[in-house]
Amino acid sequence: MMSANTGATILENKDESPKMPDKKKTKFDIVIIGAGPSGYTAGIYSSRAGYDTLILSGILPGGQLVNTTEVENYPGFEKGIMGPDLMIEMRKQTQRMGTTIIDDEVVDVDFRHKPFKVLTASEEYEGRAVIIATGANPRKLGLAGEQTFAGKGVSYCATCDGPFFRNQELIVVGGGDSAIEEATFLTKFATTVHLVHRRESLRASKIMQDRAEKNNKIKFHWNSAVIDIKGDQKMQQAVLKNIKTGEEKTLNVGGLFVAIGHEPNTKLFKNQIDLDNEGYIILKNKTHTNIEGVFAAGDVHDRNYRQAITAAGFGCMAAIDVDKYLTDSSEK
Incomplete structure (x- = not known):
């Protein structure tokens, strides 16, 4: 990690x-x-x-x-x-x-x-x-909590760190092929993978999109961005904001994977x-x-x-x- x-x-x-x-x-x-x-x-x-x-x-x-x-x-x-x-x-x-x-x-x-x-x-x-x-x-989100919880929930490599997050809810940030690959891989370990994307549609190739949409462990959060990461010794929550409506919501998750290139x-x-x-x-x-x-x-x-x-x-x-x-x- x-x-x-x-x-x-x-x-x-x-x-x-x-x-x-x-x-x-x-x-x-x-x-x-x-x-x-x-x-x-x-x-x-x-x-x-x-x-x-x-x-x-x-x-x-x-x-x-x-x-x-x-x-x-x-x-x-x-x-x-x-x-x-x-x-x-x-x-x-x-x-x-x-x-x-x-x-x-x-x-x-x-x-x-x-x-x-x-x-x-x-x-x-x-x-x-x-x-x-x-x-x-790896490109980063630029959040203060990103550095605070690096190695304590925040990761940039699902292949490297996925097995550490068994039976937890996780977040993947991104909308391209890499993000879909990370999210799909993490479904092997997670109970739910929340895919957070700033747009209302994915940038990934159609075959990758179809694969993600058919995976019932992946939940999409469109027009959204992670604006805060919270926790005690480890990451425990992520705050999401809908870019269009301004609505905010908090997800209880064990890890956040940044997949924006x-x-x-x-x-x-x-x-x-x-x-x-x-x-x-x-x-x-x-x-x-x-x-x-x-x-x-x-x-x-x-x-x-x-x-x-x-x-x-x-x-x-x-x-x-x-x-x-x-x-x-x-x-x-």
Whole structure:
């Protein structure tokens, strides 16, 4: 489930004596931008393959998982593991493989010339290849209670957190395919799923609408918005307001799932990397971007799965693709 932890969790709990980079060293074989499951996994594979690898972790080392409490669905942990702890273990493993990790935020890149340049506020780094693993952030409602009850009823991933809400009434906010998918999935656990949408009809595809309308566990609240979230230690109520009539009502629910989309962290790469109309990186082939030598891994291009395990898988794939690219390049 989601929590209000911050990236500081990773910094405070990381290895007491991590490998510190030589301040004069700015040239690497591979530069990885981002340090979630995809970035760390790419680092592990790249370093094991013998490449001098740098990870620039950004301001939130560990990505979205540092804002997650219990993770039950990542293989290898019979009793589950806390999200920040999983990221700490990944970080330690990546460092043990020899990857240099610098907790600094990338502010600019130059992919127009080789070697590629990646700039932070304090340094300029060069890489023969780059892996973009900057992830994506869920769009939020902007309510004060949203942060208060993050990890205590408020979630942005039904697949991740649905099983924690068995036999409870739940809310899903949104009207697109993602919202319908979340609502339908949650009916496996909830007694009732209240779908709250600001319009009087869904934006989802017809097949998804038909599926939702036929599901007697889904109750629709048209022209409505969540305006407040209440509770004690956990979320217990949500206040809805009808946008047209102004009428307000309170629902007793155990959880609220926000499904109004994600924002990939790609503004930095605009005009250099091909992006779709929502900002996701367009892959030319496997993990390759339109720039030869620049690769992408994880939620920064994956709009469908958005799981820690799939992000890690993409990180592995990107590192293997980079290995082939660098090997082929050196043979020319």
